[in-house]
Amino acid sequence: MTETIGRDELVRMLRGAVEKVRAGHEGLSRLDSAIGDGDHGTTMLRAMGLVEKTIVERPSAQGRDRQGAAPFPPRPLRALLNDVGWAVMGVDGGAAGPLLGSLLMGMAEGVGERQELDAAALADAFEAGLASVRRYSQAQVGDKTMMDALVPAVEALRAAAGAGQGAAAALAAAALSAEKGAAATADMCARFGRARNLGERSRGFADPGATSMALIFRGFADGLAAAR
Amino acid sequence: MRGIAMAMKKFINKREDLVKELLEGYALAFPRKVRLAGSNLVVRARPKAAGKVGVVTLGGSGHEPALSGFVGEGMLDVSVPGEIFAAPGPPRVFEALKTADRGAGVLFIVLNHAGDVMAAKVVMEMVKKQGLNVKMVLTHEDIAGGPRDKPDSRRGLVGCVPVMKIAGAAAEAGRPLDECLAAAERASENMATLAVAMSPATHPSTGQALFALADDEMEIGLGQHGEPGTGSMKIKTADETADAMLGRLLADLRVNRGEQLLVLLNGAGATTLMELFVVYRRAARVLKEKGIVLARGAVDEFLTVQEMAGFQMCIVRMDDDLLKLWDAPCDTPYLVVR
Numbered sequence: 001m002t003e004t005i006g007r008d009e010l011v012r013m014l015r016g017a018v019e020k021v022r023a024g025h026e027g028l029s030r031l032d033s034a035i036g037d038g039d040h041g042t043t044m045l046r047a048m049g050l051v052e053k054t055i056v057e058r059p060s061a062q063g064r065d066r067q068g069a070a071p072f073p074p075r076p077l078r079a080l081l082n083d084v085g086w087a088v089m090g091v092d093g094g095a096a097g098p099l100l101g102s103l104l105m106g107m108a109e110g111v112g113e114r115q116e117l118d119a120a121a122l123a124d125a126f127e128a129g130l131a132s133v134r135r136y137s138q139a140q141v142g143d144k145t146m147m148d149a150l151v152p153a154v155e156a157l158r159a160a161a162g163a164g165q166g167a168a169a170a171l172a173a174a175a176l177s178a179e180k181g182a183a184a185t186a187d188m189c190a191r192f193g194r195a196r197n198l199g200e201r202s203r204g205f206a207d208p209g210a211t212s213m214a215l216i217f218r219g220f221a222d223g224l225a226a227a228r
Numbered sequence: 229m230r231g232i233a234m235a236m237k238k239f240i241n242k243r244e245d246l247v248k249e250l251l252e253g254y255a256l257a258f259p260r261k262v263r264l265a266g267s268n269l270v271v272r273a274r275p276k277a278a279g280k281v282g283v284v285t286l287g288g289s290g291h292e293p294a295l296s297g298f299v300g301e302g303m304l305d306v307s308v309p310g311e312i313f314a315a316p317g318p319p320r321v322f323e324a325l326k327t328a329d330r331g332a333g334v335l336f337i338v339l340n341h342a343g344d345v346m347a348a349k350v351v352m353e354m355v356k357k358q359g360l361n362v363k364m365v366l367t368h369e370d371i372a373g374g375p376r377d378k379p380d381s382r383r384g385l386v387g388c389v390p391v392m393k394i395a396g397a398a399a400e401a402g403r404p405l406d407e408c409l410a411a412a413e414r415a416s417e418n419m420a421t422l423a424v425a426m427s428p429a430t431h432p433s434t435g436q437a438l439f440a441l442a443d444d445e446m447e448i449g450l451g452q453h454g455e456p457g458t459g460s461m462k463i464k465t466a467d468e469t470a471d472a473m474l475g476r477l478l479a480d481l482r483v484n485r486g487e488q489l490l491v492l493l494n495g496a497g498a499t500t501l502m503e504l505f506v507v508y509r510r511a512a513r514v515l516k517e518k519g520i521v522l523a524r525g526a527v528d529e530f531l532t533v534q535e536m537a538g539f540q541m542c543i544v545r546m547d548d549d550l551l552k553l554w555d556a557p558c559d560t561p562y563l564v565v566r
Contacts, residue, residue: 037313037453038434042244086319089350094288094314094343098350101318136346192342199456 002224003166005117007074009224013171014055014084016223017216018048024215032208035195040208043093047100050087055080077115081108081125096209099133099146100216106132119161119170126154126174137192141181144188144195144202146209153178153217168224175214175221182206182214236435238534243433247289247311254296258561261300267320269327270296270307281399281408282306282328285337285392286321287344288313290432291452293562294531298389302558302565303396304337305330312433313453315343318350325355325362333361333405335395335412339384340368341453363409367391369419369542371480372449372457383451385421386494386531386540390554393563397556411553418545420481422473425450426463429497429534438533448473452496452533452540466503470510473541478520481545488523489515490544490554495529498537507539524554530562 002009021028021044029041057074075083085104091097110128114121130150139145141152156177160170183206190202240246248268255264258273265271276282286308287295296307305328310316328334338348348364355362367384374381395412403411426446428437439454441447446464449457464472483489491511493504504527515522523546531540546554558565 033434033436037431037438038436039311039314039431042433043311043314090317090319092311092314092316092320094310095346097317098343098346102350136349 002168003118005122005167005224006115007077007080009167010077010080011055012223012226013220014051014223015219016221016226017219018052020215020219020222021045021048021212024212028208028212028215031205031211034205035190035198035202036208039093040096040212043091043096044212046093047088047091047097050091051084054084054087076113077117078108078111078113081105081111095137096212098136099209102132102136103129103150106130117167119157119165119167122167122170123154123158123161126157130154139192142188143192144185144190144207144210145192146207146213148185148188148207149178149182149210149213149217152181153213168221171217171221171224175217178214178217182210185210236430236432238430238432240432246432247309250289250292251296251309254292254561261559261561262296265306266323266327268309269320269324270299270309271327272300272305274301276301276305276330276400278330279332280330280402281332281405282325282330282334283337283392283396283399283408284308284321284324284328284334285339285388286310286316286324286347287339287341288315290534291531293529294386295388295392297530297562298392298396298560300558300560302400302556303392303560303563310343312431315341315347318347318354321347321351322354325351325360329360329362333363335399335405335408336362336364337388337392337395337412338364338366339388340366340380341383344384361405363405365391365395365409365412365416367416369416369421370449370451371420371422371476372451373455376480383455385423385452385542386492387416387419387421387542387544389494389530389563390419390490390492390542390544391415393558394550394553396558397553400558401553401556411549414547415544415550418481418550419542420477421540421542422448422477423450423452423457423496423538423540424448424469424473425457425496425536425538427498427535427537428454429536432534438536446538450538452531452536466506467510470507470541471514474511474514474543477541477543478518481543483520483543483545485519486521488521488546488551490524490526490546490550491515491522492525492530492540492542492544493527494531494540494542496536496538496540497529497532498535499539501527504539507541511541523551528562
């Protein structure tokens with residue numbers, strides 16, 4: 001089991017999320033067609049394309065070998081998360097980009113200068129990410145939004161870290177909680193976003209944003225668990 | 229309710245190219261007034277003189293001519309179009325604010341919709357971090373959204389157009405940022421809008437109807453993305469509809485005898501100018517009876533919702549300065565004052 005998260009592990013987590021969301025994007029659009037305007041799957045697909053592009057290390061403009069052949073140092077964890085977050089914010093699909101982007105950029109702040117995260121430091125990072133999301137969204141657990149997956153996931157991560165589990169086990173616990181939280185949104189009545197317009201008619205369908213957040217956590221966990 | 233199978237009949241190519249292609253065509257149609265710059269920002273063909281305040285807005289596409297139709301001399305310097313009915317991401321908005329800054333700061337006009345406001349909040353944090361001189365004004369004048377003392381619940385509808393006109397004129401006149409903001413806020417806080425819908429629009433990317441209404445029904449208060457209003461009712465005549473809407477608007481804004489109003493009628497896409505003129509005539513008559521001055525008016529399609537049938541009625545309480553700014557020249561593709 002992976003006990004700590006360094007740069008390679010973080011990249012595996014992000015790639016895992018890309019893979020899961022890609023595989024599930026049609027389902028997301030179906031859910032969004034039921035209670036939103038049907039574009040969540042394609043928005044998330046575009047967002048994941050931006051994640052994939054941004055995690056690749058490229059020589060930056062300053063002082064690098066023009067051929068790109070010379071070795072260059074990869075970005076620190078904080079810069080990597082920050083770049084990925086800013087890229088996701090540029091997805092032009094309403095609230096999804098800014099919310100996911102602010103989660104990642106908040107995580108960057110939470111990571112700070114650290115280059116190796118144990119489970120507790122990973123929980124710190126996700127808590128900072130959640131705090132950043134809360135600056136832009138007043139939604140609470142129970143409102144049928146991505147918060148219904150994100151909040152329990154972060155709580156489970158912290159609990160697992162507190163119980164002395166390693167980073168991989170803590171992320172696996174987080175993914176399970178996110179999935180449970182997303183599934184539970186099917187019984188809720190939407191109080192945020194455009195689904196709110198449907199009121200009681202929004203019941204019976206899981207929230208697309210919570211579902212994509214669960215896919216992301218599942219991707220983090222599976223990506224990390226996968227053999228290198 | 230959603231997912232109603234309506235055969236979508238629209239002239240489009242690939243759905244994913246829709247916004248890119250509409251912007252390309254728009255810029256080609258008005259080459260002397262606008263062009264595309266950077267990451268699909270719509271900017272004035274000739275930038276504003278240095279030392280004047282820039283005016284920027286953002287918003288989803290699919291509401292043409294809004295919002296990019298009002299980029300030009302005397303109104304907007306830059307508009308940031310998003311995907312269909314979806315806000316643009318903060319990076320492009322930030323780029324727009326930097327592009328529009330001619331050394332005197334930027335007035336940033338945001339319509340109260342969740343995605344737009346979220347993008348704006350992120351951008352305003354960046355603005356603070358980087359020390360840019362940007363002031364934001366939020367339009368929220370849809371009286372169907374909630375009471376006047378709960379502005380967060382009120383959406384931004386076509387009232388953004390007079391606010392953009394007034395802010396743009398103040399900026400073009402060389403007023404400093406604080407004064408441009410004050411004028412824009414005075415207009416924003418003195419307006420009220422109500423929408424009515426008769427038949428829904430289809431989302432051009434998904435082909436789904438935004439809402440449903442029976443053939444013989446209309447709904448007052450319905451938002452521009454199908455946000456619910458005050459319940460559907462049997463279709464009324466033009467005069468009855470005008471009376472019902474104007475009555476609620478005047479009460480909400482507490483308009484008194486002798487005050488001056490700008491009245492703007494905005495077609496939603498499928499409602500004809502013929503109908504709008506009939507409604508406008510009635511509104512003018514009602515105002516006259518009440519001793520309220522119809523100081524200025526406009527009837528057109530400013531902010532549409534695809535092929536939705538219906539319209540928005542917007543009233544703005546004007547003072548002499550706001551009238552002066554409304555009358556100032558502007559030269560944009562969809563609003564020209566000489």
